[in-house]
Amino acid sequence: MAEVVFDKASRIYTPGAKPAVDSLDLTIADGDLVVLVGPSGSGKSTALRMLAGLEPIDAGSVRIDGRDVVDVPSKDRDIAMVFQNYALYPSKTVAENMAFPLKMRGMEKEERGRRVRQAADMLGLTEYLDRKPKALSGGQRQRVAMGRAIVREPQVFLMDEPLSNLDAKMRVQTRAQIAEMQNRLEVSTVYVTHDQVEAMTMGDKVAVLADGQLQQYATPPELYDRPINSFVAGFIGSPAMNLLELPRSASGVTLGGVEIPLPRDVSDAAGSRDRLTVGIRPEDWVLESTDADAGSVVKAVVDVVEELGSESYLYAHLADDTSTSIVVRGPGRVQVRFGDPIAVRPNPDALHVFDVETGRRLP
Numbered sequence: 001m002a003e004v005v006f007d008k009a010s011r012i013y014t015p016g017a018k019p020a021v022d023s024l025d026l027t028i029a030d031g032d033l034v035v036l037v038g039p040s041g042s043g044k045s046t047a048l049r050m051l052a053g054l055e056p057i058d059a060g061s062v063r064i065d066g067r068d069v070v071d072v073p074s075k076d077r078d079i080a081m082v083f084q085n086y087a088l089y090p091s092k093t094v095a096e097n098m099a100f101p102l103k104m105r106g107m108e109k110e111e112r113g114r115r116v117r118q119a120a121d122m123l124g125l126t127e128y129l130d131r132k133p134k135a136l137s138g139g140q141r142q143r144v145a146m147g148r149a150i151v152r153e154p155q156v157f158l159m160d161e162p163l164s165n166l167d168a169k170m171r172v173q174t175r176a177q178i179a180e181m182q183n184r185l186e187v188s189t190v191y192v193t194h195d196q197v198e199a200m201t202m203g204d205k206v207a208v209l210a211d212g213q214l215q216q217y218a219t220p221p222e223l224y225d226r227p228i229n230s231f232v233a234g235f236i237g238s239p240a241m242n243l244l245e246l247p248r249s250a251s252g253v254t255l256g257g258v259e260i261p262l263p264r265d266v267s268d269a270a271g272s273r274d275r276l277t278v279g280i281r282p283e284d285w286v287l288e289s290t291d292a293d294a295g296s297v298v299k300a301v302v303d304v305v306e307e308l309g310s311e312s313y314l315y316a317h318l319a320d321d322t323s324t325s326i327v328v329r330g331p332g333r334v335q336v337r338f339g340d341p342i343a344v345r346p347n348p349d350a351l352h353v354f355d356v357e358t359g360r361r362l363p
């Protein structure tokens with residue numbers, strides 16, 4: 001086990017161009033599972049490859065257990081990596097695939113067998129040890145790839161989108177197995193994904209990246225409840241948070257002709273700004289009767305209704321502004337369809353307010 005530290009680490013592919021990873025400051029505590037998440041091109045996989053020694057570090061440093069590994073070859077960093085591609089040897093059995101890195105290190109056969117059996121038991125692969133990869137499902141092959149990493153007993157596990165080739169059901173199952181495995185082994189783990197559901201359900205902490213820069217590093221509840229800027233607010237959550245640029249009013253902001261009050265500290269932090277970006281999560285709208293007081297509710301027209309289990313999601317546009325859309329989550333199956341009018345009231349205690357120009361949270 002080991003603490004991992006990115007200390008202003010940068011990777012620049014083209015001199016003079018914007019860095020792929022820009023002065024990354026990130027500390028992964030000993031034994032934590034930390035997820036790097038972000039859109040395509042955010043720098044998450046590059047950061048992982050820098051830690052693995054597969055990409056050079058152009059500035060700053062990366063430390064594993066206090067040791068600067070910038071000039072340390074990948075094979076000497078005491079890490080084990082699981083890739084998106086299983087990369088199994090088709091001619092070898094599961095046991096032989098898992099034992100291969102130990103065999104290459106010259107480990108005794110008895111110790112290799114012990115480690116393979118222990119990893120196979122942990123991953124539910126014991127009955128498949130004599131099979132070859134072609135006789136396994138995709139999820140089983142991925143577990144073999146994880147077993148090959150586990151038997152090395154490294155200081156750090158690195159996982160680069162290991163579930164992206166699996167179907168939805170298998171992803172959920174394997175996700176739970178990875179989290180359980182990591183919890184049992186208590187090995188520091190860095191996991192890269194573009195899937196925010198994976199990030200929010202697996203990580204002890206989550207690092208959100210965009211354009212090569214760290215946007216926020218926090219626990220999943222903190223990311224959801226208090227995003228530090230409008231990018232994180234819009235990226236975390238499915239469906240995404242409503243982000244609306246609204247004009248200031250006497251006591252708050254105005255949406256659809258309705259004044260929404262802002263808390264005093266937020267209003268004070270906003271200063272003299274005449275417009276603010278206001279975030280409202282779909283679950284923070286309250287559905288009202290369409291004949292409610294027109295001065296107290298926002299009127300909209302339904303564009304799409306999605307019924308997901310015991311919840312409904314309404315995609316709508318403001319009645320007096322077709323260019324402004326909102327997403328509302330309703331309890332149960334709501335009795336509205338395309339073209340129906342709805343009336344909603346935002347919960348003022350659940351608003352997220354950001355500066356329009358910088359995107360930073362206020363206050």
